[in-house]
Amino acid sequence: MTADQAVRTALVTGASRGIGLAIARLLAASGVRVALVARSAAELSAHAAELGGGALAVPADVTSAADVARVISATRDAFGDVPDLLVNTAGIFVPKPLHVLTADEFERTIQVNLVAPFLLLRAVLPRWRELGRGHAITIGSIVDRTIFADNGAYSASKFGARGMHEVLRAETKGTGVRATLVAPSSTDTPIWDSVDLPASNRYPPRERMLSAQAVAEAVVWAAMRPSSVNVDELRLSAS
């Protein structure tokens, strides 16, 4: 920890597996007390126990405003205040062409990938502005600028998340509150378990994707910059 380290507590959504779990692990290894959020209660408890250092598991559906209020209340109780760092990682990916995608799948994707990050941000921002510090890191995707077929709902949600991040950055510049967008390309996580990669012929094989650890390292690097530095955006792809 450096003397200027602004991050002592963090709330990480999507922490039951994949990129969110890798971020939670790396933050904990960097001396940060982490609240892990996702729906899978048993996995979260096991991961919190493994992390130690006062990590806590807060099972919740981030699309529910009531659950988000409960998460913030639990982290305030545990940390004594809102978390210094919010990492909005929870996300879903339904790769289907628009003429096949259902209205429910479209709406659910927007709820998890865009509305939920707003609900969490909205819950901590007033206090961050009061304190003159706090850091929101959004896990976006390269599809927030680059268009691929079969990404109608996902790309719409990630373009939206980038838009919200850029507005947040404009609104918080000069306040001490920081905002970072981390946009990875395909990353080897369980999100791909239900995708027939050879048949889709659109994505690299899993061994050629980024690792969740590489994405986590970018997130923790951005979080650990001196508080006078804002990392606006990081875009990652496999070399």
Ligand SMILES: NC(=O)c1ccc[n+]([C@@H]2O[C@H](COP(=O)([O-])OP(=O)(O)OC[C@H]3O[C@@H](n4cnc5c(N)ncnc54)[C@H](OP(=O)(O)O)[C@@H]3O)[C@@H](O)[C@H]2O)c1
């Ligand atoms: N993997 C990639 O290729 C890739 C590339 C670029 C960006 N991303 C982005 O990275 C983020 C993490 O993806 P990943 O690959 O790590 O996916 P993953 O392995 O499928 O993990 C997704 C996480 O989100 C949580 N989650 C989903 N719906 C939720 C809900 N309603 N409430 C609370 N938690 C919820 C899941 O937990 P529960 O199921 O336990 O709730 C899980 O912890 C996503 O935003 C994704 O869009 C991924």
